[in-house]
Amino acid sequence: MTGTSNRSVERAFRIVDxxxxxxxxxxxxxxxxxxxPVSTVHNYLQALVSTGYVTVEDKEYATTxxxxxxxxxxxxxxxxFKAVSDELQDIAAETGEHVTLLVEENDQCVIVAxxxxxxxxxxxxxxxxxxxxxxxxxxKAILAHMPDDRVxxxxxxxxxxxxxxxxxxxxxxxxxxxxRISEQxxxxxxxxxxAGMVCISAPVLDxxxxxxxxxxxxxxxxxxxxxxxEEIAEIVQRAANVTQVNLDYV
Amino acid sequence: MTGTSNRSVERAFRIVDxxxxxxxxxxxxxxxxxxxPVSTVHNYLQALVSTGYVTVEDKEYATTxxxxxxxxxxxxxxxxFKAVSDELQDIAAETGEHVTLLVEENDQCVIVAxxxxxxxxxxxxxxxxxxxxxxxxxxKAILAHMPDDRVxxxxxxxxxxxxxxxxxxxxxxxxxxxxRISEQxxxxxxxxxxAGMVCISAPVLDxxxxxxxxxxxxxxxxxxxxxxxEEIAEIVQRAANVTQVNLDYV
DNA sequence: AGTAAACATTCGGCTCTGCCGAAGACTTCT
DNA sequence: AGAAGTCTTCGGCAGAGCCGAATGTTTACT
Numbered sequence: 242m243t244g245t246s247n248r249s250v251e252r253a254f255r256i257v258d259x260x261x262x263x264x265x266x267x268x269x270x271x272x273x274x275x276x277x278p279v280s281t282v283h284n285y286l287q288a289l290v291s292t293g294y295v296t297v298e299d300k301e302y303a304t305t306x307x308x309x310x311x312x313x314x315x316x317x318x319x320x321x322f323k324a325v326s327d328e329l330q331d332i333a334a335e336t337g338e339h340v341t342l343l344v345e346e347n348d349q350c351v352i353v354a355x356x357x358x359x360x361x362x363x364x365x366x367x368x369x370x371x372x373x374x375x376x377x378x379x380x381k382a383i384l385a386h387m388p389d390d391r392v393x394x395x396x397x398x399x400x401x402x403x404x405x406x407x408x409x410x411x412x413x414x415x416x417x418x419x420x421r422i423s424e425q426x427x428x429x430x431x432x433x434x435x436a437g438m439v440c441i442s443a444p445v446l447d448x449x450x451x452x453x454x455x456x457x458x459x460x461x462x463x464x465x466x467x468x469x470x471e472e473i474a475e476i477v478q479r480a481a482n483v484t485q486v487n488l489d490y491v
Numbered sequence: 492m493t494g495t496s497n498r499s500v501e502r503a504f505r506i507v508d509x510x511x512x513x514x515x516x517x518x519x520x521x522x523x524x525x526x527x528p529v530s531t532v533h534n535y536l537q538a539l540v541s542t543g544y545v546t547v548e549d550k551e552y553a554t555t556x557x558x559x560x561x562x563x564x565x566x567x568x569x570x571x572f573k574a575v576s577d578e579l580q581d582i583a584a585e586t587g588e589h590v591t592l593l594v595e596e597n598d599q600c601v602i603v604a605x606x607x608x609x610x611x612x613x614x615x616x617x618x619x620x621x622x623x624x625x626x627x628x629x630x631k632a633i634l635a636h637m638p639d640d641r642v643x644x645x646x647x648x649x650x651x652x653x654x655x656x657x658x659x660x661x662x663x664x665x666x667x668x669x670x671r672i673s674e675q676x677x678x679x680x681x682x683x684x685x686a687g688m689v690c691i692s693a694p695v696l697d698x699x700x701x702x703x704x705x706x707x708x709x710x711x712x713x714x715x716x717x718x719x720x721e722e723i724a725e726i727v728q729r730a731a732n733v734t735q736v737n738l739d740y741v
Numbered sequence: 742a743g744t745a746a747a748c749a750t751t752c753g754g755c756t757c758t759g760c761c762g763a764a765g766a767c768t769t770c771t
Numbered sequence: 772a773g774a775a776g777t778c779t780t781c782g783g784c785a786g787a788g789c790c791g792a793a794t795g796t797t798t799a800c801t
Contacts, residue, residue, distance in 0.1 A: 247538035248787070249499030249759070254542040261561040264568040269777060278761050283779065288497035292504040296597060300778070306594075306601045309562030310619025311511040315554045317617065318514040344556075347546065351556045367567070369560025495780085497759065499788070519748055528790045533750065550749070550797090 249285075252277070256285055257304060260295065266302040312369065319344070321445055321454040322353055324487035328456070328480040333358035336473055338460040341366060343379040343442075344453070348395045350380040353454070362461055364435070375415055376404045377434040378442035379455035384415075385422040386444050386452040392419070407432045427474045428455075431462065439465045441473045443481035447488050456481050499535075502527070506535050507554060510545065516552040562619065569594070571695055571704040572603055574737035578706070578730040583608035586723055588710040591616060593629040593692075594703070595637075598645045600630040603704070612711055614685070622684060625665055626654045628692035629705035632678040635669040636694050636702035642669070657682045677724045678705075681712065689715045691723045693731035697738050706731050 255275055260266045272282040286302050289295035294307045316322050325342050333340045337360035342353045352370045374380035374395060384392050393412075401410045407430075409415045422428045427443040434440070442457035458473050465473070505525055510516045522532040536552050539545035544557045566572050575592050583590045587610035592603045602620045624630035624645060634642050643662075651660045657680075659665045672678045677693045684690070692707035708723050715723070 246541055247499055247503075247534060249497055250503045250535065250538040251542060253497075253500045253503060254544060257561065261564050264565065267777080268779090279777085280761055280763095280779080280781095281759085284495060284497060284759075284761095285500065287495045287779095288500040291496055292501060293597065294504060304561055304565050306562065306565070306596055306603065306619045308558045308619075309566060309603075310617075310621070311507065311554055312556065312559030312562045313617040313619050314511050315514065315556070316559060346556055347543065353556065353559075367560075367563040369556045369558075369563050371560070498757095499759080517748080518750090529748085530750080530752095530790055530792095531788085534788080534790095 252281075253285055253289060256282065256289065257294070260302060260304050261308075264303060267300055268302075271302070316353060316368070319353065320488060320491050321484065323491040324445075325354070325454075325456065325480075325484045326487065328483055329354055329356040332356070332456070332458060332476055332480050333361070335476060336458055336460075337361070338458050338473075339364055339366065341379070341457045341459070343383070343455050343457060345374065345380075345383050348374065348399050350374045350377065350383065360460075360464075362438075362459070364438075364459060372434060373399060373402055373404070375401050376408050376430075377457075378428040378430040378440035379457040381415075381418060381422055381430065382428040382442045382444040382455040382457075383452050385419040385428065386446060386450070389416075392416075404434050405432055405436045407436075409433060427478055429470065429474070437462050439470065441465075441470060441477055443474070443477040445481050445484045445488070447485070453488065456484065502531075503535055503539060506532065506539065507544070510552060510554050511558075514553060517550055518552075521552070566603060566618070569603065570738060570741050571734065573741040574695075575604070575704075575706065575730075575734045576737065578733055579604055579606040582606070582706070582708060582726055582730050583611070585726060586708055586710075587611070588708050588723075589614055589616065591629070591707045591709070593633070593705050593707060595624065595630075595633050598624065598649050600624045600627065600633065610710075610714075612688075612709070614688075614709060616709075623649060623652055623654070625649075625651050626658050626680075627684040627707075628678040628680040628690035629707040631665075631668060631672055631680065632692045632694040632705040632707075633702050634665075635672040635678065636696060636700070639666075642666075654684050655682055655686045657686075659683060677728055679720065679724075687712050689720065691715075691720060691727055693724070693727040695731050695734050695738070697735070703738065706734065 259271055259274060268283050269279055272279040290297055294305055295302055296305050329340045329342060333356040337358040339361040340356045343350050344353055349371045352366055352368055354368060355366050374384050396412055403410050430440050432438055438459055439462050440457055440459045442455045444452055445454045447453050456477055458477055509521055509524060518533050519529050522529040540547055544555055545552055546555050579590045579592060583606040587608040589611040590606045593600050594603055599621045602616055602618055604618060605616050624634050646662055653660050680690050682688055688709055689712050690707055690709045692705045694702055695704045697703050706727055708727055
């Protein structure tokens, strides 16, 4: 964990990040945005093209489907993804809402799979999308099953960023909630990440009680009252349970 | 297009490729496989970790979900992907088979989206998966709508690799088929890429008649006889047509 | 437990590579 | 046609990456 790095690698991926950010990318445009000399950016782009991770058409550079490929390959090796199999689709059909599978990675909560039910609201949710752990139901479900000092580390490094007026920003409040979540077996958030959205999420644990991910259902507040919330909680917990069992056979 | 490159970038992505290939990755293991000094590989991995594209847990290095993210972002900007919207799902439901959307990239045929119908055989098909253009129905559908000299260039660079006994390996035979495909509006292959598989594919063209991609249905030969084949051809062509129209509004 | 073997990580001095200014080719405006 | 902007090539220099060897750490075997 020393500061050992490699400028070229860093720069190459900064360029990739920039391309991913706003799809486009002409040489001088990138050079300006990244504050690098034009000829340098040009060199890097040449190199990236020759790796196959970037293409150029009419001087317009863009990332290729290699990223999709690498991403999907990794996902297929993710045990919790294999274990969840058709559960997401089943829940989506049963609840009609927006269903996701999420895992923790680098102190963040990352969507691994998305399944939209027939009534799903159009969230900006796609595999790979990230969010803070403290600011949504799945993240809280995950934190609730981590050792306390690990949670504290994450808070130290990432802070408790406010995403809406209802986001939990007080560590004490958070820890209190995590306690309750771990007891009741599922987490809820009401507009803590996106105003007007309710999310209900259950954790997936392995045999050693290590947290492996969370299954989450999201829908608009207007549609999800107290009663419906408990109904969904049941469904999500059941799916998490099935996944948990599957984990042993993947 | 000169040989200008950057060793560090090249090496970094060779490491990523290796990680993607077989998920695993300890330092010395990679060093051996890539024929690089251990300390060098170690340095690169450190650099890659600091970019966020690679993680390490217990000395085991792996690619992160960043790749998924970058891939999906790019896909969302791909016009033909947006235009196809729910068509794939509809075809999958209607035919019960394995349905894909593919595009050309760097002389290859790449899967962009997959939708499995209820009876779909389990192909090793995921977004980002690549195949030669000449060896399957979608690739042929795409080639059929490219200028002849472009096709010839691709053959020159890539050759006509034999994937099964039935793969087309003679340029003359290929050109003859492309002619017929372009006339009849769809392409078929019977075990040319995977023995025992039949694929039926229709091209998606834009207003300028430029080829943008292909929609493809795959199923086992046993289930797809002459009559069924024509039925599916109808369905695929209809979907391609809808997509084509949508292209103007995305 | 103790020892050995395998592996990961740090260090540092040498070399070669990435660096970028400037010039030259294109392209796109006015 | 000229001008302004952009892309690409070139080349000499500085410092970044390189990797052998030493050190620390884990694993495996006796």
